[in-house]
Amino acid sequence: xxxxxxxxxxxxxxxxxxxxxxxxxxxxxxxxxxxxxxxxxxxxxxxxxxxxxxxxxxxxxxxxxxxxxxxxxxxxxxxxxxxxxxxxxxxxxxxxxxxxxxxxxxxxxxxxxxxxxxxxxxxxxxxxxxxxxxxxxxxxxxxxxxxxxxxxxxxxxxxxxxxxxxxxxxxxxxxxxxx
Amino acid sequence: xxxxxxxxxxxxxxxxxxxxxxxxxxxxxxxxxxxxxxxxxxxxxxxxxxxxxxxxxxxxxxxxxxxxxxxxxxxxxxxxxxxxxxxxxxxxxxxxxxxxxxxxxxxxxxxxxxxxxxxxxxxxxxxxxxxxxxxxxxxxxxxxxxxxxxxxxxxxxxxxxxxxxxxxxxxxxxxxxxxxxxxxxxxxxxxxxxxxxxxxxxxxxxxxxxxxxxxxxxxxxxxxxxxxxxxxxxxxxxxxxxxxxxxxxxxxxxxxxxxxxxxxxxxxxxxxxxxxxxxxxxxxxxxxxxxxxxxxxxxxxxxxxxxxxxxxxxxxxxxxxxxxxxxxxxxxxxxxxxxxxxxxxxxxxxxxxxxxxxxxxxxxxxxxxxxxxxxxxxxxxxxxxxxxxxxxxxxxxxxxxxxxxxxxxxxxxxxxxxxxxxxxxxxxxxxxxxxxxxxxxxxxxxxxxxxxxxxxxxxxxxxxxxxxxxxxxxxxxxxxxxxxxxxxxxxxxxxxxxxxxxxxxxxxxxxxxxxxxxxxxxxxxxxxxxxxxxxxxxxxxxxxxxxxxxxxxxxxxxxxxxxxxxxxxxxxxxxxxx
Numbered sequence: 060x061x062x063x064x065x066x067x068x069x070x071x072x073x074x075x076x077x078x079x080x081x082x083x084x085x086x087x088x089x090x091x092x093x094x095x096x097x098x099x100x101x102x103x104x105x106x107x108x109x110x111x112x113x114x115x116x117x118x119x120x121x122x123x124x125x126x127x128x129x130x131x132x133x134x135x136x137x138x139x140x141x142x143x144x145x146x147x148x149x150x151x152x153x154x155x156x157x158x159x160x161x162x163x164x165x166x167x168x169x170x171x172x173x174x175x176x177x178x179x180x181x182x183x184x185x186x187x188x189x190x191x192x193x194x195x196x197x198x199x200x201x202x203x204x205x206x207x208x209x210x211x212x213x214x215x216x217x218x219x220x221x222x223x224x225x226x227x228x229x230x231x232x233x234x235x236x237x238x
Numbered sequence: 239x240x241x242x243x244x245x246x247x248x249x250x251x252x253x254x255x256x257x258x259x260x261x262x263x264x265x266x267x268x269x270x271x272x273x274x275x276x277x278x279x280x281x282x283x284x285x286x287x288x289x290x291x292x293x294x295x296x297x298x299x300x301x302x303x304x305x306x307x308x309x310x311x312x313x314x315x316x317x318x319x320x321x322x323x324x325x326x327x328x329x330x331x332x333x334x335x336x337x338x339x340x341x342x343x344x345x346x347x348x349x350x351x352x353x354x355x356x357x358x359x360x361x362x363x364x365x366x367x368x369x370x371x372x373x374x375x376x377x378x379x380x381x382x383x384x385x386x387x388x389x390x391x392x393x394x395x396x397x398x399x400x401x402x403x404x405x406x407x408x409x410x411x412x413x414x415x416x417x418x419x420x421x422x423x424x425x426x427x428x429x430x431x432x433x434x435x436x437x438x439x440x441x442x443x444x445x446x447x448x449x450x451x452x453x454x455x456x457x458x459x460x461x462x463x464x465x466x467x468x469x470x471x472x473x474x475x476x477x478x479x480x481x482x483x484x485x486x487x488x489x490x491x492x493x494x495x496x497x498x499x500x501x502x503x504x505x506x507x508x509x510x511x512x513x514x515x516x517x518x519x520x521x522x523x524x525x526x527x528x529x530x531x532x533x534x535x536x537x538x539x540x541x542x543x544x545x546x547x548x549x550x551x552x553x554x555x556x557x558x559x560x561x562x563x564x565x566x567x568x569x570x571x572x573x574x575x576x577x578x579x580x581x582x583x584x585x586x587x588x589x590x591x592x593x594x595x596x597x598x599x600x601x602x603x604x605x606x607x608x609x610x611x612x613x614x615x616x617x618x619x620x621x622x623x624x625x626x627x628x629x630x631x632x633x634x635x636x637x638x639x640x641x642x643x644x645x646x647x648x649x650x651x652x653x654x655x656x657x658x659x660x661x662x663x664x665x666x667x668x669x670x671x672x673x674x675x676x677x678x679x680x681x682x683x684x685x686x687x688x689x690x691x692x693x694x695x696x697x698x699x700x701x702x703x704x705x706x707x708x709x710x711x712x713x714x715x716x717x718x719x720x721x722x723x724x725x726x727x728x729x730x731x732x733x734x735x736x737x738x739x740x741x742x743x744x745x746x747x748x749x750x751x752x753x754x755x756x757x758x759x760x761x762x763x764x765x766x767x768x769x770x771x772x773x774x775x776x777x778x779x780x781x782x783x784x785x786x787x788x789x790x791x792x793x794x795x796x797x798x799x800x801x802x803x804x805x806x807x808x809x810x811x812x813x814x815x816x
Contacts, residue, residue, distance in 0.1 A: 104443035111442075117426030118442035119419075126431040 101132040137172040137179035142196040148189035240328035245337040258321035269374040271460040272412035273322035281320040289333040349379040365462030367475030399447030406438035409463035415455035423451040479732025481715035485523040489618030491704030496715040501749035503527040533679040535691040536752040568595030572646035575601040575631040576654035577620030580700030586757035600634040625703030628789040657682040691753035707809025
């Protein structure tokens with residue numbers, strides 16, 4: 060497969076450090092895929108080939124690993140990927156309303172990317188933040204909790220200005236009561 | 239010696255066998271899908287559950303603790319264990335589904351889980367009839383499914399590679415195919431993608447499953463997920479008849495089964511032989527079956543005017559054969575044996591002609607340098623090079639062969655596609671009168687003056703000596719015009735053969751080829767020439783060879799059958815060269 064992707068020397072150095080951590084090269088697959096995703100924004104088949112080549116592992120193995128984890132993007136995504144949780148707690152607290160609001164606002168459906176390549180929306184399973192439902196995660200990173208339509212407007216505006224929202228610590232009810 | 243108690247019966251064992259293999263080796267059964275004796279045991283199908291316990295032992299004295307009845311106290315594993323990955327220890331107590339309701343229930347529940355997303359398409363599935371999932375569901379599975387919602391849908395008819403087609407919905411993700419590419423063929427071409435409820439085996443994107451051994455994954459697939467693109471939907475398993483045979487496309491002598499229906503060979507599958515190929519065979523060899531069915535020479539043909547061949551009668555063929563010989567001296571006749579023909583055929587040819595007066599016999603080896611691997615493919619492209627040599631045929635190079643043909647007046651050529659494989663050009667066969675005994679219509683048979691059809695490996699019982707000097711034999715699978723399944727005791731019958739009649743619409747007389755074994759042809763020729771040669775069946779010919787040729791000492795069909803082939807003494811593995 061002809062490959063248009065290439066790791067920078069810094070990436071390769073980082074991969075070497077990763078490899079040095081393990082007695083075998085296979086466990087380095089996951090962190091190396093992260094290095095690739097950070098560099099290219101996704102791990103498309105071509106990137107999977109690059110990772111396999113770099114680690115000298117079978118491509119099939121890298122493919123198997125990459126397809127298991129939803130956090131690795133197997134196709135090109137927007138600069139910001141909005142993972143809106145729609146599992147039970149979020150669903151009951153309006154997760155789908157938030158999802159649909161986002162869809163209308165950005166003019167795309169869940170699973171799609173805006174034309175300018177800024178945003179992708181995904182409807183995802185539980186992210187383990189049921190206490191702050193409804194919530195979403197931005198590009199495998201910051202959680203945005205207790206979503207409302209206004210809050211979503213704000214988040215989108217700040218992302219358009221390339222500013223990630225701050226992580227907000229939300230105490231669990233029992234903690235807030237005590238303080 | 240360490241002991242183990244399985245279903246209340248005591249067995250002794252040595253080393254550290256795995257429980258499932260030990261149970262199978264002792265003629266008992268535990269259902270399983272993912273385990274394969276040649277590969278690692280990942281224990282991921284969870285079907286081979288058994289209840290296992292070990293005796294409680296006093297750590298200081300090493301004595302077994304006994305209960306009030308004087309029986310050993312058994313400490314059971316808290317959960318069922320997968321027997322495929324369970325290492326046996328001294329004093330272990332095992333209950334399989336035969337002696338434990340609990341185990342039977344656990345296996346049934348596992349099966350229900352495996353079947354949840356499995357489509358109910360057995361009626362159109364190629365695997366039906368030889369499907370471990372189907373068989374074991376009947377034996378150990380639940381009677382119905384409690385799963386009432388829609389099954390998960392996965393890709394169907396995926397062309398994994400040039401020879402293998404995947405139906406992902408049928409897959410139970412046992413990973414046998416993945417492990418095959420990792421551990422046996424070493425190409426690492428397959429992986430399980432999208433692990434979860436939508437998982438199935440696939441190649442990496444942009445890659446093809448073109449492993450030279452890819453079709454073995456079809457054989458070991460315990461369901462109908464991986465199917466042979468060539469054999470797909472051609473025949474139901476129970477319509478076919480299975481006959482043990484030998485692969486003739488290479489020097490390894492891979493043991494195979496020929497699957498026939500109405501005297502057509504429909505597929506080849508590997509047959510287990512621990513000394514040769516174990517469970518595997520190369521893809522290359524699987525297409526050999528087309529040669530048994532297609533382009534067969536039926537009835538002798540003779541060159542009439544110019545280069546046109548016309549069909550002729552057997553009488554005329556034998557008569558012409560004899561007349562052409564009688565017109566020349568034995569020294570002017572070149573007799574070419576063949577590494578592509580069996581020991582018996584070459585022997586019959588040699589004996590007849592040496593009785594008539596021919597002294598030297600030649601054959602042209604068929605070796606492709608660099609074709610072999612360290613596994614089942616060999617540089618030697620012929621199944622019987624060592625056998626022909628042992629009979630006394632001398633290996634002859636292409637140049638010497640051309641010169642010999644030029645100086646001969648009559649050439650007798652036993653089944654060997656010399657022109658097709660580039661040893662000779664068709665113009666080399668122009669000058670002498672060439673009589674070929676052949677199975678298939680080829681460029682070679684077209685360039686000869688008299689073509690006499692002989693049986694191929696699928697139609698006769700005959701022996702072949704592989705590159706390692708191991709002699710193995712075939713059994714007839716296809717009837718010719720002159721043989722009959724019910725009369726030839728070497729032949730077996732499938733259901734359609736047994737219960738069908740000639741008037742059934744699935745029976746086609748045309749599938750029977752008008753040909754005879756070489757030794758019968760030699761009988762007729764010998765009789766016409768007034769020679770004192772007489773051959774019986776190939777079994778008797780082998781006895782004759784064994785008593786007259788020291789290389790074949792002690793060889794007989796009975797022994798070959800009992801021992802799955804015989805290693806000939808004085809023949810070790812040395813590469814044949816061109």
